[in-house]
Amino acid sequence: MSELANNHTYPCKECPPGMMRLQYITYFTWLSDELITVPNFPAWVCDVCGRRDYDERAISWLSMLLNPDAGKSTPRPRWPHPPLSQRDSTRPSLE
Numbered sequence: 001m002s003e004l005a006n007n008h009t010y011p012c013k014e015c016p017p018g019m020m021r022l023q024y025i026t027y028f029t030w031l032s033d034e035l036i037t038v039p040n041f042p043a044w045v046c047d048v049c050g051r052r053d054y055d056e057r058a059i060s061w062l063s064m065l066l067n068p069d070a071g072k073s074t075p076r077p078r079w080p081h082p083p084l085s086q087r088d089s090t091r092p093s094l095e
């Protein structure tokens, strides 16, 4: 099972001629309603069909980073949402 992860390529599960290759991509995920981007995230990408598999160790590392309070159900936003710029446009600036 995990021995596949030791190689830098392995056959794609979706298409017979495809090879999964290790690439570093920008991973996007949502944390509550914040969009988190993780640059240089390891992913296996098929060079034929474009299928992506993520390294499960990297995913569990990421989920630990993003959910230090995993298990607690009380939602506690760390920061208030900044006012949107469109909100400012409803208030005409006074000269």
Ligand SMILES: [Zn+2]
Pocket (backbone or CB within 6 Å): 012, 013, 014, 015, 018, 019, 046, 047, 048, 049, 050, 051
């Ligand atoms: Zn493929």
